[in-house]
Amino acid sequence: MNIVVLMKQVPDTYAERKLQAGDNTLDRDASDAVINEIDEYAIEEGLLLKEAHGGEVTILTMGPDRATESIRKALSMGADKGVHVLDDALHGSCAITTAKVLAKALGTVEYDLVIAGSEATDSRLSIVPALVSEALGVAQLSGARKVTVDGSTVTIERTTDTGFDRVEGAVPAVVSVVEKINEPRYPSFKGIMAAKSKPVTTLSLSDLGLSPDEVGLVASTTTVESYEEAPPRAAGTIVKDEGNGGAAIAEYLASRKLI
Amino acid sequence: MAEVLVLVDSANGTLKKSALELLTAARSLGEPSAVVIGAPGTAAPLQEKLAEYGAAKVYIAESEEIEQYLVAPKAEVLAQIARQANPVAILVASTAENKEVAARTAFKIDSGFLADAVDISSEGKTTQSIFGGAVTVTSKVARGVPVISLRANSVAPEASAGAAEEVSVDVVLSDGAKSAKVLERVQEAKGSRPSLQDASVIVSGGRGVGSAENFSVVENVADAIGAAVGASRAATDAGWVPHQMQVGQTGVTVSPQLYIALGISGAIQHRAGMQTSKTIVAVNKDPEAPIFELADFGVVGDLFTVAPQLAEEVTKRKG
Numbered sequence: 001m002n003i004v005v006l007m008k009q010v011p012d013t014y015a016e017r018k019l020q021a022g023d024n025t026l027d028r029d030a031s032d033a034v035i036n037e038i039d040e041y042a043i044e045e046g047l048l049l050k051e052a053h054g055g056e057v058t059i060l061t062m063g064p065d066r067a068t069e070s071i072r073k074a075l076s077m078g079a080d081k082g083v084h085v086l087d088d089a090l091h092g093s094c095a096i097t098t099a100k101v102l103a104k105a106l107g108t109v110e111y112d113l114v115i116a117g118s119e120a121t122d123s124r125l126s127i128v129p130a131l132v133s134e135a136l137g138v139a140q141l142s143g144a145r146k147v148t149v150d151g152s153t154v155t156i157e158r159t160t161d162t163g164f165d166r167v168e169g170a171v172p173a174v175v176s177v178v179e180k181i182n183e184p185r186y187p188s189f190k191g192i193m194a195a196k197s198k199p200v201t202t203l204s205l206s207d208l209g210l211s212p213d214e215v216g217l218v219a220s221t222t223t224v225e226s227y228e229e230a231p232p233r234a235a236g237t238i239v240k241d242e243g244n245g246g247a248a249i250a251e252y253l254a255s256r257k258l259i
Numbered sequence: 260m261a262e263v264l265v266l267v268d269s270a271n272g273t274l275k276k277s278a279l280e281l282l283t284a285a286r287s288l289g290e291p292s293a294v295v296i297g298a299p300g301t302a303a304p305l306q307e308k309l310a311e312y313g314a315a316k317v318y319i320a321e322s323e324e325i326e327q328y329l330v331a332p333k334a335e336v337l338a339q340i341a342r343q344a345n346p347v348a349i350l351v352a353s354t355a356e357n358k359e360v361a362a363r364t365a366f367k368i369d370s371g372f373l374a375d376a377v378d379i380s381s382e383g384k385t386t387q388s389i390f391g392g393a394v395t396v397t398s399k400v401a402r403g404v405p406v407i408s409l410r411a412n413s414v415a416p417e418a419s420a421g422a423a424e425e426v427s428v429d430v431v432l433s434d435g436a437k438s439a440k441v442l443e444r445v446q447e448a449k450g451s452r453p454s455l456q457d458a459s460v461i462v463s464g465g466r467g468v469g470s471a472e473n474f475s476v477v478e479n480v481a482d483a484i485g486a487a488v489g490a491s492r493a494a495t496d497a498g499w500v501p502h503q504m505q506v507g508q509t510g511v512t513v514s515p516q517l518y519i520a521l522g523i524s525g526a527i528q529h530r531a532g533m534q535t536s537k538t539i540v541a542v543n544k545d546p547e548a549p550i551f552e553l554a555d556f557g558v559v560g561d562l563f564t565v566a567p568q569l570a571e572e573v574t575k576r577k578g
């Protein structure tokens with residue numbers, strides 16, 4: 001069972017995030033960069049499936065130079081190799097383009113299963129996994145809180161509005177996972193040492209047979225016209241309960257016509 | 260007049276509130292056409308309400324197969340209708356599933372997808388609130404038809420009569436659309452409270468609530484106000500309430516008129532799902548809890564004394 005995990009490097013959510021003037025894209029240098037949190041669960045799930053079924057786990061990421069650090073971290077958790085799609089022309093790619101590029105890059109590796117996170121903390125789109133399935137023409141099994149593989153059949157459980165669904169697809173398939181699924185491991189010292197010598201392939205656009213005018217800002221299907229920092233939330237009223245806290249809330253709500 | 264496709268969601272023969280919001284929003288762009296995609300019999304009970312909220316046409320795409328597979332069939336059908344109708348925009352409600360349907364539709368018709376709009380201009384440009392509400396952006400599609408998902412509670416539904424002319428759509432799914440088969444849909448017990456997605460008021464409980472039994476304290480406040488009940492991950496993981504009640508990054512993203520957080524610390528992943536609520540009220544015994552940074556009104560105190568008093572007071576005021 002060969003698995004590719006789609007991992008994105010994102011600005012640390014605990015830091016201040018900014019757009020940059022000029023092209024209105026995310027300023028990726030303004031803050032620390034980390035593995036998108038949910039993608040650590042995707043990596044863990046890949047490792048668990050590999051432990052159960054054999055095969056290799058490949059980390060695939062499209063991102064700037066420094067995304068290599070995140071690939072190394074994933075390798076130190078236990079993934080076998082990395083593929084880094086790196087090209088200046090990719091800057092400003094929309095989700096649809098990103099999915100097309102990832103799908104192309106998937107064409108360069110052997111895989112049975114693609115595992116992604118359910119949402120990136122920077123874009124908050126939750127659509128790239130669905131778009132990668134669309135681009136590849138394979139089953140989309142999204143929002144998994146549980147994954148089981150039996151031969152060439154993948155079954156997931158996903159939470160719905162009213163309960164949960166069990167959904168099945170044949171490999172190759174794209175699965176996206178939520179944080180209920182497992183508890184990501186920390187890299188061990190041995191893992192960190194081993195990661196240093198694991199292979200990471202860098203792919204440029206021409207390696208993928210794509211031209212610069214098919215990607216990036218020029219090809220983006222969406223454009224951010226303008227942005228504006230929202231005024232900071234006005235400081236609220238915080239009171240200590242002296243026996244009438246509940247009544248005070250009711251009073252507040254009534255004064256705002258919320259009840 | 261230019262046509263606007265509106266994918267309408269329903270459950271048990273009733274339109275979701277989001278459908279009424281979308282139809283209202285669509286009227287500023289052109290003439291709304293509702294799109295009903297589902298099992299046979301889905302559209303009939305919705306007809307009257309769709310007419311009441313201004314649908315000029317109702318595309319009815321019904322087939323046993325649609326609900327038997329995940330997402331892909333809906334995208335295929337929506338793209339098929341879009342190719343025929345040539346709309347000026349396609350609107351869906353911002354739920355996890357609809358966003359995937361919309362994105363795949365945009366891919367198929369070579370258009371752009373604008374996710375999580377809080378406002379839509381008459382030219383199909385959108386306003387979005389990003390980075391937890393810190394930044395507001397205006398975006399547009401660079402090509403094709405704007406495919407837009409609209410956040411719940413962004414538009415107040417207004418009735419306006421429409422002809423609701425029925426247009427039946429032949430559903431022929433490709434094999435590719437049938438690759439993710441739904442084996443089983445498990446229904447879990449659900450009360451009569453409003454659903455999180457639609458609710459204009461939400462009362463959520465966190466680890467501070469302490470147990471499944473104690474959740475009645477949260478529910479009593481919710482019932483007094485007529486609110487939906489939500490929870491933090493700590494509460495859903497502990498099994499006190501079902502997973503679908505989780506608000507946050509990996510749960511439901513909500514932006515109700517009023518969000519009341521009881522015994523929730525306000526971790527960044529929780530905030531990611533409720534930060535854009537119009538008014539936020541918090542009760543927490545720790546004055547340092549980060550939730551107070553967001554709260555418009557906060558009470559530092561024990562939720563087990565504050566919440567029952569709040570429920571009682573609300574009931575009293577309703578008289």
Ligand SMILES: Cc1cc2nc3c(=O)[nH]c(=O)nc-3n(C[C@H](O)[C@H](O)[C@H](O)COP(=O)(O)OP(=O)(O)OC[C@H]3O[C@@H](n4cnc5c(N)ncnc54)[C@H](O)[C@@H]3O)c2cc1C
Binds near residue numbers: 522548563
């Ligand atoms: C990948 C990932 C995704 C996640 N997604 C989500 C998500 O979608 N949603 C989510 O909520 N979390 C999510 N989390 C978890 C999140 O990080 C927090 O752990 C979680 O939100 C904490 O829940 P809590 O506030 O209820 O618990 P705690 O942080 O333990 O806070 C409990 C609060 O209750 C207060 N309290 C205790 N007793 C009382 C009392 N009697 N009266 C009043 N106050 C009291 C305490 O002072 C404390 O502030 C995610 C985490 C990860 C890693």
Ligand SMILES: Nc1ncnc2c1ncn2[C@@H]1O[C@H](COP(=O)(O)O)[C@@H](O)[C@H]1O
Binds near residue numbers: 095124127
């Ligand atoms: N540039 C990227 N490189 C690799 N994986 C990505 C990239 N962008 C998104 N993904 C994957 O898609 C998931 C959802 O991203 P999004 O749709 O942007 O919220 C992430 O959790 C990743 O697994």
